[in-house]
Amino acid sequence: MFESSEPQTSVVRRTAMPPSHSRPVVTPLWPSVVYRTTDADELDRLYDGEFDGYTYAREGHPNAEVVATKIDQLEGLGPDAPAGLITGSGMAALSVALFGLLNAGDHVIADHQLYGGTRRLLDDATRLGIGVTLTDLGDSAAMADAVTPATRMVLAESVSNPTLRIPDIEAVAALAGEHDLTMVVDNTFTTPRMFRPFDHGAHVVVHSVTKLLAGHADVTLGYVAATDPQQAATMRTLSGTLGVTASPFDCWLAERGLHSFDLRYDRAEASAARLATELSAAGGVESVLYPGHHDHPDHDRAAKLFGSRGGTLVSFTLQGGRAAANAFAHAAPQIPFAPTLGDVATIVSHPASSSHRKLSPEQRLAIGITEGMLRVSVGIEEPDLVINEIVTAVAKAAASA
Numbered sequence: 001m002f003e004s005s006e007p008q009t010s011v012v013r014r015t016a017m018p019p020s021h022s023r024p025v026v027t028p029l030w031p032s033v034v035y036r037t038t039d040a041d042e043l044d045r046l047y048d049g050e051f052d053g054y055t056y057a058r059e060g061h062p063n064a065e066v067v068a069t070k071i072d073q074l075e076g077l078g079p080d081a082p083a084g085l086i087t088g089s090g091m092a093a094l095s096v097a098l099f100g101l102l103n104a105g106d107h108v109i110a111d112h113q114l115y116g117g118t119r120r121l122l123d124d125a126t127r128l129g130i131g132v133t134l135t136d137l138g139d140s141a142a143m144a145d146a147v148t149p150a151t152r153m154v155l156a157e158s159v160s161n162p163t164l165r166i167p168d169i170e171a172v173a174a175l176a177g178e179h180d181l182t183m184v185v186d187n188t189f190t191t192p193r194m195f196r197p198f199d200h201g202a203h204v205v206v207h208s209v210t211k212l213l214a215g216h217a218d219v220t221l222g223y224v225a226a227t228d229p230q231q232a233a234t235m236r237t238l239s240g241t242l243g244v245t246a247s248p249f250d251c252w253l254a255e256r257g258l259h260s261f262d263l264r265y266d267r268a269e270a271s272a273a274r275l276a277t278e279l280s281a282a283g284g285v286e287s288v289l290y291p292g293h294h295d296h297p298d299h300d301r302a303a304k305l306f307g308s309r310g311g312t313l314v315s316f317t318l319q320g321g322r323a324a325a326n327a328f329a330h331a332a333p334q335i336p337f338a339p340t341l342g343d344v345a346t347i348v349s350h351p352a353s354s355s356h357r358k359l360s361p362e363q364r365l366a367i368g369i370t371e372g373m374l375r376v377s378v379g380i381e382e383p384d385l386v387i388n389e390i391v392t393a394v395a396k397a398a399a400s401a
């Protein structure tokens with residue numbers, strides 16, 4: 001099939017695939033670094049796009065393309081839209097968007113509540129001559145103030161981490177339209193199950209596939225797609241040049257994870273909504289943040305953008321600061337205390353000591369992160385089990401305070 005069917009004279013050389021009329025049901029894993037052509041003319045036609053196919057895995061391979069196609073579909077990109085790109089991590093996807101679509105001297109406006117890695121990436125952008133303004137993208141006056149003649153991009157997260165605040169996506173899209181900015185949305189926390197940024201004016205959508213989409217905490221992958229063919233092509237070329245290519249095996253695992261994505265998401269979300277309700281009634285809990293609940297500061301915006309969906313993350317603050325957070329962790333040893341989200345199993349993180357540790361206590365406080373704050377990434381375990389474990393651990397932490 002892929003190699004010469006001539007008998008090979010050396011065991012070192014590849015053997016032809018056995019002939020088969022039937023085809024595998026499951027996507028094969030393609031670790032090959034290179035793809036052979038019959039001659040230089042065929043290679044030319046591949047590079048010129050006249051033939052479909054692959055040349056060198058850093059520039060693209062079938063396992064990445066299969067995953068990209070699935071996420072394109074989830075994000076509502078039709079067959080005529082440029083295909084999305086899979087990268088070696090969510091940070092790689094953001095890097096490709098930022099450094100592919102901006103030049104030195106350009107300016108980007110980004111939300112002031114961003115994933116810690118994205119904040120650090122913006123520091124690198126500054127170092128390389130790209131202007132950065134962090135502002136509250138929930139405040140349309142503040143974002144309008146941030147625009148300069150050099151502004152080319154606005155970067156938002158659909159829901160912020162860990163405070164679960166929601167930017168004013170409509171105002172961001174209006175600002176982008178008015179000033180001809182590229183609107184980039186990191187959709188990791190909501191996923192297309194809850195929110196599809198392209199339907200709300202986004203030009204570029206980014207994911208950490210590592211999280212909910214792959215969903216098993218065993219691959220590190222990213223995704224980026226643009227509606228503009230030129231922007232999509234620029235990012236694809238830069239990804240190949242930087243070499244932020246995804247491993248075929250990681251892509252293969254992510255594809256497998258995606259098959260159960262809808263089910264996992266809905267189950268985790270239903271448990272998260274119940275958990276938020278129970279925590280609101282629990283002693284020792286100062287506050288609970290869940291976008292699906294009426295007491296969330298951005299609930300109206302959430303209802304408009306997400307309908308009845310509230311997501312799979314719940315953040316809450318224990319009375320008693322760091323000591324209470326530690327007591328909680330000790331009281332729930334069966335729940336990993338770890339800085340990630342989106343695994344099949346429930347995970348609890350402590351943003352002040354993990355994702356936001358590089359910020360000063362004052363900077364953390366300014367965005368609502370205290371030592372008593374915990375973020376729960378709700379998994380797909382039996383709902384009663386997860387809720388009881390967490391509520392029991394909260395009661396133990398409160399009793400020890």
Ligand SMILES: *Cc1c(COP(=O)(O)O)cnc(C)c1O
Binds near residue numbers: 091115118157207
């Ligand atoms: C985790 C995360 C990233 C970075 O993704 P990696 O796959 O870890 O590189 C970017 N944005 C958000 C919102 C994230 O949660």
